Amino acid sequence: MARYPFRETEAKWQRLWEEEGCFHADRDPDRPKYYVLEMFPYPSGRIHMGHVRNYTVGDVVARLKRRQGYNVLHPMGWDAFGLPAENAALEQGVHPKSWTYRNIAEMREQIRAIGCSLDWRREFATCDPAYYRHEQEMFLDFLERGLAYRKEGWVNWDPVEQTVLANEQVIDGRGWRSGAPVERRKLPMWYFRITRYAEELLAGLERLERWPEKVKLMQRNWIGRSEGARVVFPVEGRSAALEVFTTRPDTLWGASFLAVAPDHPFSEELAREDPAARAFIRECLRTAASEEAIEKAEKKGYHTGLYARHPLAGEGAPERLPIYIANFVLMDYGTGAIFGCPAHDQRDLEFARAYGLPVRPVVLPPGADEAGFTIGEEAWLGDGTLFRSGFLNGLPVAEAKRRVIAWLEAHGAGRAEVTYRLRDWGVSRQRYWGCPIPVIHCPDCGVVPVPRDQLPVTLPEDVDFSQPGNPLDRHPTWKFVDCPRCGGPAQRETDTFDTFVESSWYFARFASPWREDRSFEGEDVGYWLPVDQYVGGIEHAVLHLLYARFFTRALRDCGYLQCDEPFAGLFTQGMITHRTYRDPEGRWIEPGEVRRAEDGRLVTLDGRPVVVGRVEKMSKSKKNTVDPTTIIQQYGADTARLFMLSDSPPERDLEWTDAGVEGAYRYLNRLWRLVEERLPELPPPGAGLTEPVGPEERALKRRIHQTIQRVSEELERFHFNKAVALLRELSNAIEAFRTTTPSGRGLVREALEALVSLFEPMIPHLAEELWQRLGHGEPLARTPWPKADPAWLAEDTVRIVVQVNGRRRAEIELPAPAGEEEVRVRALSEPGVVRHLQGREPRRLVYVPGRLLNIVL
C-alpha cells in the first residue's frame, strides 16, 4: 500500500491556500471577529521546536474559529531589534540590518513550511523605520503627558551586554539574556511611568478571566501592592524630618531605630560633612542592587550620631531613636527610610542583635502571656494582640493599624499610604540596534523633543563595531544636530529603546500595518482589538505581558486606542524537552550523534559508550535540540503538528522522542490508507444523510456525532491531546466497521468526512488532501465546522454499574431512559449481586440516574 506523499501534498495545499487567499482577513463589521496571535519571533536565524509548538497551538485555534464562522485575524511579524544582531556584526562583520533581514527571509520559509493559516500580507519587522517611527511619536506623546521622563539613578548594568537592564530583566541578580551578574551604576536614563498604572494594572487582572491564574498571580506579586502608613520622625537638631513608610504602623511602640538608604538625600547630605559616613555609603553601593542580593548580604549599618523624636513619645512610645544608614534599606521602595522594630521584623531583628539595640515585643501571639513572652532568634510576624502600646493595648493587629493611622493623621504626624513594589520601567539601552529615542540634548534648552515633522529619527547605516560601547555615540556625525528650539549646536540622544518597547504595541499594529501616516487606523483597531487569543511562553509572565498591558493603557490615555487590555485570552504553552547525552569525556553530544548498538546500549556513531543524562529543556548549550526543518523534511509538517498535539496537554512540557514522531507519522499513513481503501465502496459525496439500519450502524452513527460534539469542546478548551484520542477512537471504529449495505456505505462516508474535517485544524494538509479525494471541490479551510446532530448524541441504552457496599458487582444494560424502579428490580436479580447480598436486606439504595446503583447493607 502506497505511503502518504507528504512532500507533494503539503506543498500543493500551501500553494493553493496562498493563491486563493484563504487566510486573508479584512475588517467586516457584519461578521464577528476573532484575533488569534502567537508571540512574534525574534529572527535569530532558525526556528526551534518551541516556535513550532507555539504556532501549531495558535493555528489550531485560528482554523477552528475561522470554520466556526468568525472573521479571523492571524498575522505574523518579526521582533527584529536586539543585541544578537550586534553580536553577529561583531563576530562575523555583517551589518545588523542585513543579518536581521537575511534571518527573516530564512525563518519566513521555515514558518511557512509548518502550514499555518496566516495572513502574510500583514507581516512587518519592528526594525523598519515605517514601524518604529510610530513608536517615536508615541514616545513624544508620553513625554507630553509625563508618562516618559528622564532621571539619573542607580541602574542595573549588564557588563557583558554593555547596557542597562530593567528590573524585570534581572533574574536572580543576573542579566536575563547574558547571565552575567549585574552591577550598579549611576546613569541618566529614560523611564516610562508604569507606576502610574500600578493600581489599574492590578485591578485589571480580576477581569482577565481567560488568563492562567499562575500568570495573574505572578503579575500581582510583581506589582506588590502594600497598604501601610507614612510616618514623620522629626530629627533632633535639624529642621528636616525623616519620612518613613511602614506596613506595620501598629508596631510603632516597638521601634528601636531608624534606618535610611545609602543613597537617600539624608545620607548624601551627611556624607558631605562626615568622611566615615561617606566611606560606608561607598561600600554599600558597591554591592548589587537587587532585593535578593541585599537580603542575603550581612546587615550593616552606620550610626550617624543623630537621633529622631518618636511622634508617639507622648503616648508611651520610646522618646528618641538612633538614626543609621543601612545597606538593607532600598531608596526606591517606600520612602527610602524605615523604622526598625526588631521584635516583629526579621531583618530589623538581625540588625538590632548586631548593633546591640533593644528588642521590644509589642504584639502578643495568641495564647502567650505578657510577662513571659520574649523574642529569640525569630521575630514574631503573625497576628496577635497589642501590648505595651499605649492606646493600642488589647487590640488585634488590623484594628491597631487603623487606630494608629487615625491618630497620626489627627496629629499631623503621618497618613495612610499604599505603595507598590513595581518600579518605573527604565527603557534606555546603550545599544545601536534599537529604536532611537527622539530627543535632542541642547546645552541651553536642555532636553528638546525632535519635532514630529522630522520623524522618524533613523539609525545611521555606516557604523563601526570594532570598539566596545555604543556605536551611535561614537558615530562621527549622526548625533551632532542643531537644537530645534534655539538653533544652536546640540546632540541627539544616543540611547535606544529597550526592545520590549516594540513588542508592547505590535499586536495593535497588525490591525492596520500598511498605514504610513498614522500608527493605527481607528476603525481597524476598534474592530480587531483586543487580541482574543494570545499564545506564548510563560517566561514573559511579568516582562512582555506586563509591559503590553501598561502600554495599551498609556496609548488609550494618549487617544490612540479605546481598549484597556491587549489580550482578552492568554494561553501559555509548555516547553519542549529532550533527553541529554554526553560522550565519555563529558562533552554534550547531539541526539543525531547517538545510535543504539546491537546489545541495545546507546553509543556514539564511532561506537563509544554514551552517558545518558536528564530530560531537559531543548537548548543549544546542552546540544539536545532537534531541528524542526529536518523533521518537516523527513516526516512532513502534519507529523510534527500531530506529535506536538497528541500526548501531552499543551500547557505541560513535552518530551520530544523519535518514537513519538514515528508514532504520529504511522498514524497519518494509516489515516491515508483508511480513506484510500474505503474510497471505492463509498456513495458519491453530497448524497444526503444516512439513516442507519441495525445496532452496529446505529452505534457508528452515534459515535460520529458524539465525536463531533466532544472534539469541538476539547479543541475549544485547548485539550488537544483528548481531541486526538477521540479522533483515533473514531478511526479505530471505522476500521472495525465492515459493511455491504447501502446505508452502511453511506455511514462510512459520513464517518470518514467527519474524521477528516475534525482533524483539519491539527493536520491541515493531509485533511485537505483526503477531503478532496472524498470528492469535495471546496477546501476544508472554507468549509463550515461540522455540527453534531443532537438526536444522535444520546445512547439508546444505558449501562448501569451495580455496587454492593461501594464495590462493583455487576453491570446491567437497559433501554434508555431507565427509571429507578426498573434498575432496582434488575439489579437485585443479578447473580453477582445476589451472591454478595447473601440473603441480607439492603439498608439503603443510592441511585445515580443513568450511571450507578449502590446497594448498602
Added chain:
RNA sequence: GGCCCCUUGGCGGAACCGGUAGACGCAGCGGACUUAAAAUCCGCUCGGGCGCCUGCCCGGUCCGGGUUCGAGUCCCGGAGGGGCCA
C-alpha cells in the same frame, strides 16, 4: 523563608459536578504475512490469586489520617518535585 502548583501502569497521559481507575497512544511480549527484513495486520499488556477461556476474587492513584453509601477527585497532616517572590 513566604506564596502557588504538581505527584495516576515501564513511559506520555485519560477519568466532566465525588459515582466502573488506567481511555488514546508509546514501549514491550506473542502471532500472521515474507526466503528474510522493513512496512502492515491480529492478540496480550497495573500487581497478586482462583477459574481454566465465560469469567470470579483481593490489592492498587506518593505516605498517614478524616468526611461520605461511595474519594484519584473534598478536608487535615507529612514526603518528594516544580514555579514565582525573597
